[in-house]
Amino acid sequence: MSTQPRRVENLHTDKGKVPVYATGIVEQPWDDYSDDDHATWSTLYARQREILPGRACDEFLAAQDAMGMSADRIPKFSELNRVLAAATGWTLMGVEGLLPELDFFDHLANRRFPVTWWIRKPEQIDYIEEPDLFHDLFGHVPLLMNPVFADYMEAYGKGGVKAHGIGADALQNLTRLYWYTVEFGLIKQSGGGQAGGLRIYGSGIVSSKAESVHSLESAAPNRIGFDLERIMRTRYRIDSYQKTYFVIDSFEQLIQATQPDFTPIYARLSRQASLPAGEVLDTDTVYQRGTGEGWPTDADV
Numbered sequence: 247m248s249t250q251p252r253r254v255e256n257l258h259t260d261k262g263k264v265p266v267y268a269t270g271i272v273e274q275p276w277d278d279y280s281d282d283d284h285a286t287w288s289t290l291y292a293r294q295r296e297i298l299p300g301r302a303c304d305e306f307l308a309a310q311d312a313m314g315m316s317a318d319r320i321p322k323f324s325e326l327n328r329v330l331a332a333a334t335g336w337t338l339m340g341v342e343g344l345l346p347e348l349d350f351f352d353h354l355a356n357r358r359f360p361v362t363w364w365i366r367k368p369e370q371i372d373y374i375e376e377p378d379l380f381h382d383l384f385g386h387v388p389l390l391m392n393p394v395f396a397d398y399m400e401a402y403g404k405g406g407v408k409a410h411g412i413g414a415d416a417l418q419n420l421t422r423l424y425w426y427t428v429e430f431g432l433i434k435q436s437g438g439g440q441a442g443g444l445r446i447y448g449s450g451i452v453s454s455k456a457e458s459v460h461s462l463e464s465a466a467p468n469r470i471g472f473d474l475e476r477i478m479r480t481r482y483r484i485d486s487y488q489k490t491y492f493v494i495d496s497f498e499q500l501i502q503a504t505q506p507d508f509t510p511i512y513a514r515l516s517r518q519a520s521l522p523a524g525e526v527l528d529t530d531t532v533y534q535r536g537t538g539e540g541w542p543t544d545a546d547v
């Protein structure tokens with residue numbers, strides 16, 4: 247099944263312009279998925295679930311199971327919605343693709359999560375530039391089952407509506423927060439030995455086989471303790487692995503740090519230069535690489 251949505255504007259990201267389409271809400275055309283579409287889901291699902299235990303945070307994997315997602319077939323939004331409604335009151339809506347920012351924020355502010363209905367083609371299995379069903383559903387939806395994360399997403403949507411009214415710089419600051427938390431966040435899983443350590447919660451990481459390993463195990467990227475204003479000043483890459491990941495202690499930390507009114511923060515940041523994606527400042531808390539060893543070293547604390 248193919249549809250050709252109309253391009254309406256560009257999203258201004260740190261890397262350049264990303265097309266945004268006039269994309270209304272669609273009913274998930276579940277009966278129209280081909281055998282290839284279901285096979286793509288199965289392949290990606292099985293592949294990620296093989297590598298994510300011990301890498302993704304435990305809540306993420308438990309929520310995926312609790313929702314009834316599996317490798318068998320592409321899940322039905324209507325079935326997931328019954329589970330989500332009971333857990334946190336979120337609703338999934340089918341969309342054609344990227345939405346204009348204000349529409350996107352308005353959905354989140356009302357506990358609706360837009361999910362791209364179509365899945366990537368077999369030749370795009372390892373990488374696709376725009377969000378598809380696998381990224382949105384496998385990556386974003388499970389944590390909507392977590393009450394604290396669910397509240398954070400709603401607060402983010404409300405903050406987005408506000409930032410949109412303030413102006414382009416405020417919007418850029420807030421978009422960086424989404425990027426470095428919801429899309430590419432790492433979390434310290436509590437527990438000793440193998441149970442604890444750095445884990446992934448960002449959807450852009452959990453939906454990518456290569457970045458799931460890279461984000462935790464490569465020596466290349468920086469892993470820096472969560473710092474709201476630091477994140478808001480930090481540029482990001484959309485076409486390569488991140489040069490920096492930010493680490494939260496807990497979802498409670500995330501929601502607490504984002505409670506205050508951001509208006510004075512935006513005003514202050516408008517007088518400061520942005521930081522390159524790969525910068526490390528002497529005020530940063532730097533985490534060690536390696537699963538199960540994600541705690542600051544003596545030298546860092």
Ligand SMILES: C[C@H](O)[C@H](O)C1CNc2nc(N)[nH]c(=O)c2N1
Nearest residue numbers: 343344345346347350360421424
């Ligand atoms: C905040 C976020 O970066 C952003 O601006 C947008 C805009 N529109 C979107 N639209 C959809 N469907 N999905 C998304 O993740 C986003 N992200």
Ligand SMILES: N[C@@H](Cc1ccccc1)C(=O)O
Nearest residue numbers: 401402405504505506507508
């Ligand atoms: N406190 C933010 C709203 C917000 C909450 C959570 C995440 C992002 C933004 C504001 O005043 O704009």
Ligand SMILES: [Fe+2]
Nearest residue numbers: 377429449450
């Ligand atoms: Fe995403």
